[in-house]
Amino acid sequence: MGATDDLIEQLAGQATPVRRLAPPWQRALIWVAVSLPPVALVVLIHGAHKSPAMLVADWHFVVEAIAVAATAVTAAIAAFACEVPGMSRRWLFVPFVPLAIWLATLGQACAQEYALLGGQALAVREDSGCLLPAIIGGIVPAVAMVAMLARGAPVMPRLTLVFGALAVAAITNLGLILFHVGDASIMVLVWHGGAMLVVAALAALLAPVTLTWRRVARD
Amino acid sequence: MNHHDRSGERLSTLMIAAQGGDHGAYRALLSEATPIVRRSLRRRYAFLAQEDVEDIVQEVLLSVHKVRATYDGRRPFLPWLFAIAHNRTIDMLRRRSRLSRREIAVAEYPETFDDAQTNISDDGYGDPQALHLAVAGLPRGQRVAIEMLRFREMSLKEAASASGMSVAALKVAAHRATKALKAALAGGGDGRD
Numbered sequence: 001m002g003a004t005d006d007l008i009e010q011l012a013g014q015a016t017p018v019r020r021l022a023p024p025w026q027r028a029l030i031w032v033a034v035s036l037p038p039v040a041l042v043v044l045i046h047g048a049h050k051s052p053a054m055l056v057a058d059w060h061f062v063v064e065a066i067a068v069a070a071t072a073v074t075a076a077i078a079a080f081a082c083e084v085p086g087m088s089r090r091w092l093f094v095p096f097v098p099l100a101i102w103l104a105t106l107g108q109a110c111a112q113e114y115a116l117l118g119g120q121a122l123a124v125r126e127d128s129g130c131l132l133p134a135i136i137g138g139i140v141p142a143v144a145m146v147a148m149l150a151r152g153a154p155v156m157p158r159l160t161l162v163f164g165a166l167a168v169a170a171i172t173n174l175g176l177i178l179f180h181v182g183d184a185s186i187m188v189l190v191w192h193g194g195a196m197l198v199v200a201a202l203a204a205l206l207a208p209v210t211l212t213w214r215r216v217a218r219d
Numbered sequence: 220m221n222h223h224d225r226s227g228e229r230l231s232t233l234m235i236a237a238q239g240g241d242h243g244a245y246r247a248l249l250s251e252a253t254p255i256v257r258r259s260l261r262r263r264y265a266f267l268a269q270e271d272v273e274d275i276v277q278e279v280l281l282s283v284h285k286v287r288a289t290y291d292g293r294r295p296f297l298p299w300l301f302a303i304a305h306n307r308t309i310d311m312l313r314r315r316s317r318l319s320r321r322e323i324a325v326a327e328y329p330e331t332f333d334d335a336q337t338n339i340s341d342d343g344y345g346d347p348q349a350l351h352l353a354v355a356g357l358p359r360g361q362r363v364a365i366e367m368l369r370f371r372e373m374s375l376k377e378a379a380s381a382s383g384m385s386v387a388a389l390k391v392a393a394h395r396a397t398k399a400l401k402a403a404l405a406g407g408g409d410g411r412d
Contacts, residue, residue, distance in 0.1 A: 003273070003277065003366060003370075003371075004253060004273060004276055004277055004280070006363070006366070007277050007280055007281070007381070008246060008249040008250055008253065008280065009246070010363070010381055010382055010383065011245070011249060011280060011281070011284045011381065012242050012243075012245045012246035012249060013242065013383055014284070014380075014381075014383050015237050015240055015241065015242045015244075015245035015246075016240055017238065017239055017240035018238050018287055018288040019288060020238055020288055020290070020291065020292070021288050021289050021291070023291065083289065084289050084291070084299075085286070085289065085298075085299045085300075085302035085303045085306070086294070086295070086298030086299040086300075086301065086302040087294075151288065151289075152286070152289055153282070153285075153286035153289045153303065153306075155302055155303065155306045213282055213285065213307075213310075214374070214376075214377065
């Protein structure tokens with residue numbers, strides 16, 4: 001056990017004070033506070049299609065926006081909780097509730113539009129209008145998320161990054177749904193839902209090389 | 220309150236002090252946590268060899284050191300520690316399984332050329348006891364460098380972080396240690412600077 005005892009001595013000699021990581025929900029709020037202004041700025045620059053008063057009167061929009069915002073917050077909490085060894089896994093199921101509500105509102109809107117317009121309501125066209133705002137708006141949330149995740153323990157790297165990516169996609173989406181008020185719901189479902197899935201899948205693929213024990217960030 | 224709870228509470232108190240920079244508390248924490256991790260690994264992964272258990276214990280200690288900021292003093296300590304231990308064990312088993320898929324164990328490497336002169340005869344690994352003694356006789360800095368870089372195969376960055384030495388100092392120490400060991404094992408003096 002000599003080598004282990006030597007290691008203990010060496011590590012004890014490096015017991016510099018560390019800043020304790022805040023609980024996951026607090027870190028999630030910090031991340032939201034950092035991420036929201038750039039998303040809001042992109043919405044302001046590109047211009048929303050309707051006035052805030054009209055949007056608030058549209059219950060469908062309100063439910064959708066709340067579900068997307070809740071997905072962003074709960075996915076961020078889940079991502080940060082994944083990085084605390086021994087943390088309860090309860091948190092990991094929470095984001096699926098608002099995500100399901102968001103998908104359900106879109107599904108219901110698709111069904112309504114189908115009943116009204118028939119097959120034409122389900123036509124998916126190419127629409128890259130919101131791609132540039134999505135990329136610009138998503139940069140700060142993504143960079144902030146990666147920087148914050150680098151301080152945790154990579155005990156579940158894939159799940160951590162999938163939830164982190166979901167949070168980034170959702171908060172960016174919160175700005176983008178303003179561009180699509182009045183658009184066919186199938187377009188939002190396919191392009192935004194699809195983009196979320198792609199981003200989460202990419203994150204899962206990148207996890208083994210990004211969140212590793214070697215790369216844990218120090219204070 | 221049972222022994223497990225008391226031990227967890229004491230370790231939690233020590234970790235909180237260690238997060239504040241208390242060297243003594245940190246030493247006590249690591250010393251007391253080490254046998255707990257060792258016992259847990261032996262019980263949970265009974266198939267592991269003794270030296271593998273010790274390797275994982277050291278990995279766990281290094282990992283605990285790296286992520287000690289993630290421990291929240293209001294939460295129990297032992298689940299935090301065991302989650303790291305389990306994670307590092309699975310990592311090691313995966314690494315080993317990947318290696319075993321790529322490598323084939325052979326008793327003796329085949330000759331590579333027909334001409335006998337081009338093949339160097341295998342002299343074996345020498346005398347491990349002599350090597351152990353020679354390493355033990357090295358100055359502390361050189362011994363740490365050789366143990367971390369060669370025996371534990373840590374990267375320069377990891378070894379620098381674990382030992383508190385700079386990368387340049389580690390390189391120099393490893394170079395000097397290799398020279399000293401060569402000289403000691405060849406019987407040509409201890410080669411210290």
